[in-house]
Amino acid sequence: MRLKDKHIILGITGSIAAYKAAILTRLLIKEGAQVKIVITPLAKEFITPVTLATLSKNTVLCDFFHHDDGAWNSHIELGIWADLMLIAPATANTIAKMAHGIADNLLLTTYLSVRCPVMVAPAMDTDMYMHIATQTNINLLQQHGVFFIEPPSGELASGLTGKGRMEEPENIVEHVVRFFTQKQRFLNKHVLVTAGPTHEYIDPVRFIGNASSGKMGYAIAQAFAQAGAQVTLLSGPVNEQIRHPHIQLIQVTSADEMLNAATQIFDKVDIAILAAAVADFKPLKKENKKIKQKDKNLIIELTPTPDIAATLGKMKKKNQLIIGFALETNDPQKNAHDKLIKKNLDAIVLNTISDKHNPLGNDVNQITILNKQNKSTEYSLKTKKELAQDIVAYTEMLLNE
8 A cells, every 4th residue: 555545636538548547546445545537538538537437436516617507627626635646548639738837627727727747648649749840748747846757768659669658557657656654755955956058158158068958957846846855956057957946046157157056055964966067178268359360370278177076076075975077088987986986976877978878968868876986877878868867776776774
């Protein structure tokens, strides 16, 4: 009974995967949850309210009011009652409406009213799921704190094979259980995360930098916030966006600005995850005016940027934890471990660049985490959002050692 006394709103939308909602309802109740179901009008074409009401032992809600006596179905009361709203399956149409605040059915008005976390299990054809519009809507909802259960690849109702089928009910339940058991695991912890590149300006329009997108750092910040931590995110110039009540975003440009912000904050944090790809060099002198093109070669004298990881490593107290990042092209594990020891880190996340894979700017990555004893933990190729969850879990393990 891992979900004993948990109140869950199960939202069901018009997808062929709606038949799985019956199994999902049964499994949630078996784990001790109380389940109230809100269904869209189109979903009734795929599964009957009678079936769901029998399984949940609650009236299934679809309309704003009862047609026989005019009694109102209060989405406000539902929102106050729930500990979690789980929408499974969620169609592209419903996801789009959620992202843009459209409230044309009871499920959507309930979503806009709930005070609890929201979890979504998408279900649609692979082309619909991968479409830029759907991915944009998913990203927007994630920025608003909505949890997504990534759909696996498999055979789809269209006859195609690809990503988009709803996760199996047994796995969805495990996500829900994990959410409730892990939600508060970093409660009262303050986490500093650095993300993105730094830009070291040569003149007012040109700079030295790199191709870091900030996706990994932003995903880590989101994952820690979802686990209950208070997060300060120090970000270099990126196109990523983030919005969460537990995340304070501080935007910086140069390595000096990031160092200054990090050292001011560090004394107050419990954990620092240094995912930023800080430029190694900056111009010794920045020109005040744009450098004009010349026929002869331009020579720019460079000087090292401050070493943020080493500086924080010297400041680190016994009750603080620092995890750094390393991007290597040759002898990666040795170089990464040497960096860990030299900078007084507790662990280091190793990225590698090869002809086949470059993590910079990519949505996926393959990492290895090394500890002080040079013990390595390897992770398969995953999305950066999935790896962020792995890094949070690894951090928890270090705290418990």
